[in-house]
Amino acid sequence: MLEKFLPREQFNSYEDFKANYKVNLPEKFNFAYDVVDAWALEKPDKMALVWCNDHEQEKRFTFQDIKHLSDRAANLLKSYGIVKGDVVMLLLKRRWHYWICTLALQKIGAISIPATVQLTKKDIAYRNNAASVKMIISVADPDVVENIEAALAESPTVIHKASVDGPREGWIDFNAELSGADSNWKRPTKEANPGGDEPMLMYFTSGTTGMPKIVLHDFMYPLGHIVTAHYWQRLSGEGLHLTVAESGWAKTAWGKIYGQWICGVCLFVYDMDKFMPGRLLAKIEKYRVTSFCAPPTVYRFLIKEDLSRFDLSSIKHSDTAGEPLNPEVFNQWKAATGLDIIEGFGQTETTVLCANFEWIKPKPGSMGKPSPLYDIDILDEAGQSCPAGVEGNIVIRNLDHFLPPGLFREYYRDEAATRKVWHDGVYNTGDVAWRDEDGYFWFVGRSDDVIKCSGYRIGPFEVESALIEHPSVLECAVTAAPDLIRGQVVKATIVLAKGWQPSEQLVKELQKYVKNATAPYKYPRIIEFVAELPKTISGKIRRVEIRENDGNS
Numbered sequence: 208m209l210e211k212f213l214p215r216e217q218f219n220s221y222e223d224f225k226a227n228y229k230v231n232l233p234e235k236f237n238f239a240y241d242v243v244d245a246w247a248l249e250k251p252d253k254m255a256l257v258w259c260n261d262h263e264q265e266k267r268f269t270f271q272d273i274k275h276l277s278d279r280a281a282n283l284l285k286s287y288g289i290v291k292g293d294v295v296m297l298l299l300k301r302r303w304h305y306w307i308c309t310l311a312l313q314k315i316g317a318i319s320i321p322a323t324v325q326l327t328k329k330d331i332a333y334r335n336n337a338a339s340v341k342m343i344i345s346v347a348d349p350d351v352v353e354n355i356e357a358a359l360a361e362s363p364t365v366i367h368k369a370s371v372d373g374p375r376e377g378w379i380d381f382n383a384e385l386s387g388a389d390s391n392w393k394r395p396t397k398e399a400n401p402g403g404d405e406p407m408l409m410y411f412t413s414g415t416t417g418m419p420k421i422v423l424h425d426f427m428y429p430l431g432h433i434v435t436a437h438y439w440q441r442l443s444g445e446g447l448h449l450t451v452a453e454s455g456w457a458k459t460a461w462g463k464i465y466g467q468w469i470c471g472v473c474l475f476v477y478d479m480d481k482f483m484p485g486r487l488l489a490k491i492e493k494y495r496v497t498s499f500c501a502p503p504t505v506y507r508f509l510i511k512e513d514l515s516r517f518d519l520s521s522i523k524h525s526d527t528a529g530e531p532l533n534p535e536v537f538n539q540w541k542a543a544t545g546l547d548i549i550e551g552f553g554q555t556e557t558t559v560l561c562a563n564f565e566w567i568k569p570k571p572g573s574m575g576k577p578s579p580l581y582d583i584d585i586l587d588e589a590g591q592s593c594p595a596g597v598e599g600n601i602v603i604r605n606l607d608h609f610l611p612p613g614l615f616r617e618y619y620r621d622e623a624a625t626r627k628v629w630h631d632g633v634y635n636t637g638d639v640a641w642r643d644e645d646g647y648f649w650f651v652g653r654s655d656d657v658i659k660c661s662g663y664r665i666g667p668f669e670v671e672s673a674l675i676e677h678p679s680v681l682e683c684a685v686t687a688a689p690d691l692i693r694g695q696v697v698k699a700t701i702v703l704a705k706g707w708q709p710s711e712q713l714v715k716e717l718q719k720y721v722k723n724a725t726a727p728y729k730y731p732r733i734i735e736f737v738a739e740l741p742k743t744i745s746g747k748i749r750r751v752e753i754r755e756n757d758g759n760s
Contacts, residue, residue: 208242208249208444208471209437212430216437221566221576224438228579230430232612235402238429239277239313240394242469247274255468257447257494258303260478261486266303273306276385278392280311283384287342287367291316291401294338294409296331298322298345298355298455301478304371304381305454306464308344313426314392316401320409323455324348328357335362338409338421338619344381347372402426404610409619410457410555421619422457422555429465431558431613434578436466439551439562441524444471446497451487451505457555458529462500466558472498484508488517495521502529506536506548507675514543526551528559530747531650531668535676537571550574552650554636557581558613560601561648572672574640574648580611585642586633598641598651598666607632639666656750658687660695665729667750673724674699674731677717679707684740684748688733688757699731700753702739709736 209216212231218224233241246253251271259265268276289295295317299305305321312319320338322331324346331354334340340362345351347370359365369379394400401407407426411419436442440462450462463474477490488509491499499522501509506527525540526549537548551562552574560583563575577583584592585599593599603614606629610616614634618624628635639651651657651666658665667685674683681704688698699717703709714734721730741752 208246208469209433211241211245212433212469218566221564224564224566225577225579228434230433230580230612232427232430235400235426236430237313237394237400237402237426238465238468239310240402242429243270243277243310244274246270246468246471250471253471254473256303256306256474256476258301258476258478259490259494260301261480268303273310275390276307277310277314279385279388279390280307281314281392282390283381283388284308284311284315284317284342286388287379289315289317289342291395291399292406293317293341294320295342295344296320296322296334296338296340298324298326298343298351299371300324300346300453300455301476302346302371302454303476303478304344305459307385309464313401313407314394316395316399316405318406318409320411321455321459322411323453324351325455326354328354331355331358332361333418334411335359335365337411339364341365342367342369344369344371346370347375347378404616406616408460410460412555420621420624422615423617423619424615427610427612428460428558429469429612431580431611432461432466433469434466434562434580434613435461435551435553435559436470436472438564439549439559440466440498440500440526441549441565442467442470442472442498446472446523447475447494448472448498449475449477449491449496449500451499451501458502461528461553461558482508484512488512488514488519491519491522492517497521497523499525501527503527503532503536504530506532506540510536510539510543519544522546525549528552531574531672532572533672533675534571535672552648554638556615556634556636557603560603560636567647570647572649573643574650576646576648580613585640585648586635590633593641595642595644598639598657600654601636601638601640601648603634603636605632606634653750656686658685658695658697660687660690660693660697660728665697669725670697670699670721670729670731673721674701674717676724677720679703679713679717681705682740684750684753685731686750686753686757688754690732696732697729698733698735698753698757700735700737700740703736 247270255270255273256268369381371381374380404425408424410422452458525546528551532550549563551559553560561574563569582604587599640648642648670685674680682702684700687695690696718730741749
């Protein structure tokens with residue numbers, strides 16, 4: 208399948224890759240038709256998806272199965288009035304229905320909004336109205352159903368709601384109707400044919416600094432994930448790939464559908480009731496997963512387990528994205544498995560921007576080097592390119608005349624927010640980094656999170672990485688706290704590991720530990736111990752909330 212989209216697949220070096228990588232952009236490209244249905248025609252018995260849960264249930268789907276089910280789902284949705292341009296929200300956790308519904312909506316030309324089941328009634332109502340959602344397809348967990356139904360009173364655009372967990376009064380029984388739906392579906396022709404630069408997918412941002420914005424991607428977006436899957440995750444047409452993510456997050460688009468199926472790899476989906484590291488490791492062992500991707504938080508929990516109890520020898524490649532990787536986590540995973548954790552970096556608005564590609568040796572904690580899809584630079588406040596060792600904003604340049612596949616089109620219905628970060632041919636990611644003499648990028652923090660203390664600029668990640676090496680620290684967030692003399696000082700908010708108790712002695716020990724691990728001026732002058740850190744529903748730390756509570760917004 209890759210040969211359809213890549214004029215050249217193999218490269219001799221990173222420099223060769225960066226200079227010469229190209230991707231064909233077919234007119235009216237539509238992933239559901241041009242990839243999934245194409246696999247079904249070319250290799251109908253090729254495995255596409257292996258799904259299991261915590262209740263001894265298992266399902267296996269070939270590409271032909273996926274095609275037929277998505278055709279049925281397209282007819283089902285069409286029967287309820289879903290047409291090209293309509294918006295449908297999917298709250299499906301890790302149910303196999305996510306893949307079927309996503310493809311069905313693409314075949315119709317409707318727009319999907321994957322969402323997490325952690326949304327409250329207020330969150331759901333906000334999303335319904337901000338995006339004019341017409342239909343909701345959801346799991347039937349009691350709390351989720353309660354929040355959806357409560358939000359509908361304030362959501363005039365929502366006409367239908369469907370459950371994938373069996374019959375429920377007032378809800379469409381998705382499974383029953385799917386089995387009875389017509390399996391004959393033909394690709395629309397001419398103007399009705401959905402694809403290309405038309406809207407396909409919306410994600411709401413995490414809202415770490417304000418109300419969530421709507422990231423709009425077009426039908427070309429999946430092609431941007433060839434770099435993600437083939438060159439960062441190093442997937443080919445064989446094996447079983449697991450990315451740990453609920454379907455409501457952009458991490459699923461990165462690791463559980465688009466680039467992976469273009470490569471032809473089979474997806475492994477573990478529909479867990481609750482994240483339990485031991486159970487996840489047991490599933491990896493049982494199903495012989497060959498490629499594994501998870502955010503650093505998951506790795507932090509995995510290395511706390513006795514990894515020697517599990518046979519993880521099937522894993523040939525492990526990688527991470529979603530937040531910076533602490534070097535201590537890298538070192539412990541490698542010691543236990545012999546595998547490097549290959550880091551990548553990007554946003555909901557993009558595909559992978561930087562990564563440790565196969566031609567370069569990973570430096571633990573580094574984001575790696577830029578993807579060939581984008582012209583990436585680090586700029587200072589005057590808009591000038593920063594020399595090695597100097598911090599600045601990560602940007603994508605030269606967007607005046609060409610939109611690379613994978614880059615979002617806009618913040619939907621928010622021209623001001625779009626123009627704030629994207630103007631004069633430059634998209635400013637809002638992330639601060641520096642590059643070393645070898646061209647590797649190193650994450651510092653969100654621009655709002657950088658601490659300015661006595662003339663120094665201090666990135667929270669370096670201090671957090673030092674703290675997390677200490678055995679007492681389970682999680683931590685480093686922020687700026689107001690100070691009359693210095694303007695700002697470094698503050699560490701810490702969740703302690705089991706068996707540790709707060710004390711003045713521990714505060715001094717941690718401060719000394721950071722002084723020895725980093726430049727002494729970066730040590731946290733304030734340390735607060737808490738039971739948990741404030742987080743978004745996606746699990747990202749809300750440093751802004753800590754700053755606001757400290758009177759320093």
